[in-house]
Amino acid sequence: MHALVAQTLQVRALRNLSAVDLEPGPRFNVISGDNGHGKTSLLEALYLVATTRSFRTSKLGELAPTGAPGATTSVRARIDDGISVHEQSVGLLGARRSVKFDGVRPAKLAQYASATPVVVFSPSELGLSMGPGSERRKLLDRVALYSGLGALEASESFSRASRERQRALETRGISARDLPQWEALIVQHGLGLMHARAASAERLAAAATAAFEGIAAPGLSAAFVYAPSAPTGAEAYLRALESMRTRDLARGSASVGPHRDDLAVTLGQIAARHVASQGQHRAIVLSLKIAEIDVVSRARQARPILLLDDVSSELDRSRTSALFALLGEQEGQVFLTTTRPELLDADWRGHASSATRRDFVIEGGVIRAR
């Protein structure tokens, strides 16, 4: 299996990174520096150029440079996908986003966003186990996107139809004449999205269950099951929307639908949310991330680029070590940030040779080789 490799990364005016030009190595790239100096922003830049999104915020306006409003944020990367080398770039000015693939605007955003699979592991991912369903929905959708299950188009159409219905409810009430049309479209695209998520969950579940067994205490098993919020039949879903117009008007969004889906995680048949210890939560998160890497790799026949943001601060020693052992075995490009590179050195021992590692230091948004 070949691996996706970012050969160059050029960042201009993104948060506190005014100008960064990086030539990462094909395996491990360790970026160290104090908090607030731009480590995570660098990973964010790489994530942005690969996916057109940020893993830190849904508002791309927040990526504007600090202290220089009105400047154009741009990230450019040369990516080797194992077959050929291509260039991807994303530019942001205010709310406007322009993306180019080999200098050409792609016909579809999904085409661009799925070209370079990236898996990110940041402290906020702990929400995958403890937090609300949104993080798990995003995971399902990412896997669906990289697996070519078409969740992006369905998701965009579903959300547009949902917002149109909500506005119709708000402006013209529960008997608005066009509600049946919006509801029909919500059901059509909602079912498309649910279908993609179910397939995505099925792939993730098998890999995550296996990974959990390798990490957690013996005898403890975890199960991961897609839990759709809406009825899975078109008729029933349509009836549910129709009967809940009054309630939906009051709560400001539909009471049922893919926007409230979840990936249910259970430990010994009880919801993990209620019973899992801190350590078990971490094991669940790590299992899901390992599953994500595994499923995306298999779907694309290529190792995704991994972005690990300060993982050792969130995982305990033995789990960090388990993660590094896995990464040492797998091929693929990895970017790691840390405030304490010396701690990383200890975890590292035995898992990866220093020849495969390239070290960088970031200070005040300026990066140099260590």
Place this chain on the structure above:
Amino acid sequence: MRTRRIVSLLARLPGVGEKTAQRYLLFLATADPAIARDLGLELAQLSEHVRPCERCGNLAETENAGVGAICEICSDAKRDASLLCVVGRVHDLIAIERSGAMRGRYFVLGRLLSPLEGVGPEDLPIGALVDRIREDGVTEIILATPPSVDGEATALLLKRDLAELGVRMSRIASGVPHGGDLEFADPITMGRAFFGRQNM
């Protein structure tokens, strides 16, 4: 300043930014003065002589200012009056005309259903469309609103509202583009292409 005013007027055109507007101005100011003069004369009379067609909403030309304008398609007797194609915008009409596939006439809605953009069912010219269908003895309607969420909702609404007229209704097919690769078609389009497959 005259030049600045012209640049800011040109920059209001779709697809024209400040730099392009600047280029247009430089060209008009330095090239053959006849170009600017002719353009100015035409533009000054544009709103009097080019107006929406009274019957379909397409662009229509008229020599007599003040008299209702009827477009070329609506006044073409060779067109099949019983076949009516409903489109969202004049742009879409032009695209369909270019294909040469439509032998009937058109009705331009001018907007699509979208509560988010402040367009509800009452803001669509459905009454005028019904009048048109009755007056012209239309027997078949092709709903050619775009395959977007708003376009689909508009088509679904028209389908319901026009049902009682008893005319035949069809929706344009959506499928994979000509000369394109199947692998790049999004799943919604691909699904529609399969659903709308034809015997051969």
